[in-house]
Amino acid sequence: MHDSPVKFSIKGLDLWYGKTQALKKIDVDIGEKSVTALIGPSGCGKSTFLRTLNRMNDLIDGVRIEGSVLYEDADIFAPGTDVIDLRKRVGMVFQKPNPFPMSVYDNVAYGPRVHGVKDKAALDEIVERSLKQAALWEEVQGRLRSSALGLSGGQQQRLCIARVLAVEPDVVLMDEPTSALDPISTAKIETLLDELKRRYTIIIVTHNMQQAGRISDKTAFFLMGDLVEYSDTKELFFNPRDERTENYISGRFG
Amino acid sequence: MRRRKILEGAVEATLFAAALLSVVTVVFITAFLFQRGSPLFEKVPVLEFLFSSRWEPTAENPGYGILSFILGSFLVTGLALLIAVPAGLAVGIYLAELSDGRSARFIRSAVELLAGIPSVVYGLFGIAVISAVSRTLFGGSGYGALSAAMILAIMTLPTIISVTEVSLRAIPRELKEGSLALGATHWQTITRVLVPAARSGILAGVILGMGRAIGETMAVLMVGGNAPIMPSGLNGMVRTLTMNIITDMSYATGDHLTSLFATGMVLFAFILVLNLVVQLALKKSISDLEGKSGE
């Protein structure tokens, strides 16, 4: 089942928000340089799972986590783990584009700057490279100094991707990155993902099953905090092993 | 990573210190007022200080009784609220329920400006206009409790207006729609549903205004007459606690100075009680709203 080396190895992951259990005994291995899609109805725990991988859930009060998440064989919840370093290596793109209220250039340069890059030439180089990787360079090269808030929604989301790429992560987590975008912008981002997976491990939460089918190598189906089924995307869509998966992909709930 | 931790810790500690400053200040104010004011009670019994109206601090046999100032403060504040509460309620209701966007914006900026005018300027206006109005309407010298109350009413109006508007706007729409759907007129809805639902918020605003009024110094000083005697009726000259402090502060020494700090203690105590009531009233109004939306 593992056709590439394991990046994330999750064992017996339980997560509670206060008294509500949001994730139940999740066991899953995620391979590197591939696209893994997380699907399932709203509130099934897929976003929660995603946010666990770079410990963004730490920001929410009352979260309790048990089990282990190994990133490159190290438990990210072990005491003494450097969360900052983890997040630098495991980047994240959010559902709604969230560019900072500053210029396009400063948005992309933000990550390198907070990690200590000060040299102007180096920053220029990083910004250009990241924007090119995010397929945005052509569109914004003339307006790098104007506010990022003036870009269209699709451009803003690709800017957010460029911003993540600028810190040269290893893994990119994407939380429904196209759900707030129009179809043309969505298509552009999907094409981009295909490019990116050659260099990055991508884990993407999506509501859109066609999208999952188009872009992912593997798919995990979550339901009410359970990981119901995890396998090659084609396998899961055309030959689901679990009845609940079949019901979901044939549109019987959610 | 270690250095980063230390830096973050240091910054958090600094921020915490800044947040602590307010409480420290309150504690310091309380402590220093008490430390400088309470020695008076070794010479003058507390009850005499509070319940005698003989204020003759420079006499051979000095008298330190602030009863007339306490009463003066409450008289002026009460009269001011009597004027300001109905007017403030009316304007607040107008802003929240009756006005269209443009006139509401206009009135709101006017009210903001009114809140921003310095109290000495109100005082000057009081001397030149309010005292004359009061002289014509009610006779007397024009410098007295009524004039001071009129000025204070204008000064507390902005607080009451804005709190009323905010409390009314915070009421869930369904409440209003429910009443209108039962065939109640808009006015009936306002008086029987909206205002009662917003009453703890409005009450908090009124008490807030009351605190402002009791603590106001310059404007009442300029129009109140400032005679250290029992107010002889609504139109008589009046001296409030604040006026007593600022008038005598410039020349008082010894026990006299101590008695001014003691006056400050009394004023501070009144303010603290009012503040506490506001905190409770606000908390109640917040929990009221939460209770409603939770249902």
Place this chain on the structure above:
Amino acid sequence: MNDTSATRSVGTRSVGTRSAGTRHRAAIGSQAVAFTAIRGLSILTIAVLGLILGFILYKGLRYSNIDRSAYLPYAEDAPDGLVVAVNSGRAPGALDWGVLYGMFTDEYIDWAKIDGSDDDLTPIAIDPATPEGARAEAFLFGTEEAGGYPAWGGLVQTASTSAAALAAVAETPGAVAIVPEAAARGAPGVMTLPLRRLVLAVNPEVAEFVDDSYIEDLSGRDVMDLLSGRARNWKEFGGPDLAVAPVAPPEGSVLAAAVRSAGLEYPAGPGSPVPGGGLEYLAAIGGTSGAAGLAFAGDAAVAGLPAAMLTRRTSGWNLTIGYLLEAPRLSGRTGGISTIIANTFLMLLLTVAFAAPLGLAAAVYFVEYARQGPFVRALRLGTETLAGIPSIIFGLFGFLFFVNILGFGFGLLSGSLTLTLMILPTIIRTSEEALKSVPRAMREGSLALGATKLQTVARVVVPAAMPGILTGLILAVGRAVGETAALLFTMGSDYQLAKGLFSSARGLSAHVYLLFSEGISFDRAFSTAAVLVFVVLLFNFAAKRLIGRMNRSAAA
């Protein structure tokens, strides 16, 4: 309740409808009344605001006062062929006879009460032994045959000739001399001031207290009525029950000429001129019951005739460029308010320098770092309590703590620190609101890039909240600028430019109060208040603009 529903279900349909309709109409009617009242009160609020702002700004810009004076407004350039010579650097303007008299009899020692400058007064008299000197002496103190006698003051310096007097006047800024017109004409460095000396002299009986009544101040119109015989009885002016007897000055006298130049013609008839000279004329007023007639102030005084008080309205510019640019002198009685404006801005600058970082830091702590708990609730309660403390208490505290215990003394530093504590809660509250309005997504976006919390707050959250923070700061400073009670006993009241942090300094609002309470000048209090209101409006306007910009950029 049950009754009505029963009636309605049993009673005929029309009855039910009618009563419901009546009730409905009544409800609509009371609604109309209530809404009209509410609208009225709202309009009244605006009107009160307009009245206050308009009144302060108007009174600040223009003064318009009713002056009491015995003198008629008419001024003579060269009374009796003499002129009042002063240094050409003085401000021009007419003098009252009484002021001129006072200058030479030690009533004044400087020009402050005369024209507002602070030059010392140097009265110069020509030696009375010379003919020129004798003329001036007689002019000032009356002739011997009329009963006058010289009463020169100790300040008066003597010059031997009119030329010497003029030379002294040209050299000394505060000098004044009475010289013949011919001598003064063309003298270098000297100018002459016109003199008001016409008064309405009345028979002493008229000015007496009779039956609780006393003659009131007269207007210019009353004077005309009295002289022309239109007014018949002094009762009309609050005086005793006496018939008015106008007396006209002798034909061809200097007085008659002055009266004619003043435009006050006596009609023929009751006010027929008294034959003879000026002395007989004054004697006639003194000897006739109810008599009134115009006279020179000096002559009337020598003759022992009371002068009726007249009122006149004076108005002019109160707030001038000079007032803004000059430094105050004589406790603000004269000069301008430039140093006071400067002190105010120094005070605000210091206050912002203390309060902005502290307030922002506390707000960041509350929004970004504090976890809910009893301790943080106590901190918040402290902030709320601080916000409710009246400024006089802050004044007491500042006086105790900064001035005495820390030993900063009365000065800018003590004042600014006191103000800082006062505006801290406002800054904390508005900054908190601004920080809270920064979307969570911004923070997550930054954290997800591996930024630390501190980096996220400093580089993303605070910059994004900056317009809101600034707005709150400006509003708080706008409040601080009007603060008085807390500053009187912490910042001091020196109206000179502050020389340092520990230098006593007076701000605009304290100046307004002190001008009023020390009885210096009501007009000046208003013009300073107008400047203060203008500054407050400026801050308000700036805050509005910032809010506007914020909303626009949020929409973009």
